[in-house]
Amino acid sequence: MKKIFLLPMLFLMSCEDVLKEEPKTLAVETFYNTKVEVEAATNAIYTPLRSSSTNGMGVYIAVLEGHIDYAFGRGSYAVLNNFQGLDNVNISRVSGAWEAYYLSIRNANLVIKNAPNGNAISKADVTGFVAEAKFLRAFSYFHLVRNWGGVPIRTEANMTEIDAKRNTVDEVYALILADLKEAETNLPDQVTQPGRPTRWAAKTMLADVYLQLTRFAEARDKADEVIKSGKFSLIPVATSDDFQKVFGPDLISTPEEIFYLKFSRQPAQGNLFPTLTNHPGTKFLGGGGGVFGLHGDNTNPVYKSxxxxxxxxxxxxxxxxxxGATSLLSKKFIDPNSLEFAGAGNDVPWYRYADLLMIYAEAAGRAGSAPTAAAMEALNQVHRRAYGKNPTAVSTVDFKLEDYPTTAAFLNLVVKERGYEFQYEGKRWLELKRTGKAQEIILAAKGKTIADKHFLWPIPVSELNYNKAIDPVKDQNPGY
Known part of the structure; x- marks a missing residue:
């Protein structure tokens, strides 16, 4: 069985509970005094992010992956292939993600507010835990703002107030950047326990945020800092099955890992997402097999080309x-020895070295008037590995800079390569929206025109019912 440090799971509360529960429930006066107590409170920030429930992270990723060009939703996920907005089932699913992110934010706020008042904990430990809380708070807001647009900002300053206005996208990003800059300064240089972030994880997310904001030079330079640290590398592969060295369920950590959400086969500690990509007949997933809510097809233009x-x-x-006989399944995330239906041991790789190289490649390629040799080299490292080549040595499969002389041509190449590299990692739909390529690529791959309402998810009814600072009509996203 996979043996890793696992952050304790806590009961996932409803949005109403999150908004109404008083901080004293966690014994503020006595709980934040020692390192052990503050660490336990910090662990609670991860709990909703790692939930194996049907409204947890696995389902959130599955909804994102139902929006993409290379695969299709099945059953209740099939409606996502229409790109005409979410139906009630999927609205419920993304509402669960909203609640999970805000519960994580609430638990982060508790640490940020109360840890500095501890009377039996060192200043250095307080600084580290607060930085970790701010990293995780930024992580949650980054997912919220890309899927819902402007959202209510709840920090340690207003966490007890139920009514919070819907802030602008710019205001949300200002908080994300402030939190990440503090995390970058105060997180440790080395991983203290598997699954905890370092300053390099903060720098990587900063680069990603800068890329989202089209601040390309800043994204390039921040990614370059991490690359030049020499702390990470791509794992070489010689066969398709060797990718289990990157995504397998028994891995503790790898040189490619920058920030992953950690899962295990222990009860209630498993990853739900592989359940949605595997069929019971394949035996690639134990604990009851899978429900194959997502699948590919060999007639799909992405696959054919x-x-x-x-x-x-x-x-x-x-x-x-x-x-039909043309359907395809993926063995990217498999765990034949999983013990429960939602019990796979595969981690969720939010940031790995391939992400960083791709961020650098795009940012460096878009920061100036034309792509650079360094941008192409970063892209080629990922590409070489995909063909079983040494990632850092010039090879016969390399893309040539002279073949992609313009920023537009190079961006198309990067987007295409991202589509191959990050399949089933919950990144493609966010990337297609960010680059403005969604309409073009989805039309080419699936023949569908994306409705405007499909680009943002609806503010949940649970939020509208209890937050009176949000108007259910004026503040709702268009089309819902």
């Missing part, structure tokens, strides 16, 4: 799931 020599394509395999 993909080079067969790319080992990432070999992660997909033919399996008839009851909709």
């Amino acid at each position: 993909w080079d067969n020599a790319d080992l990432r394509k070999g992660i997909w395999y033919s399996w008839n799931i009851g909709i």
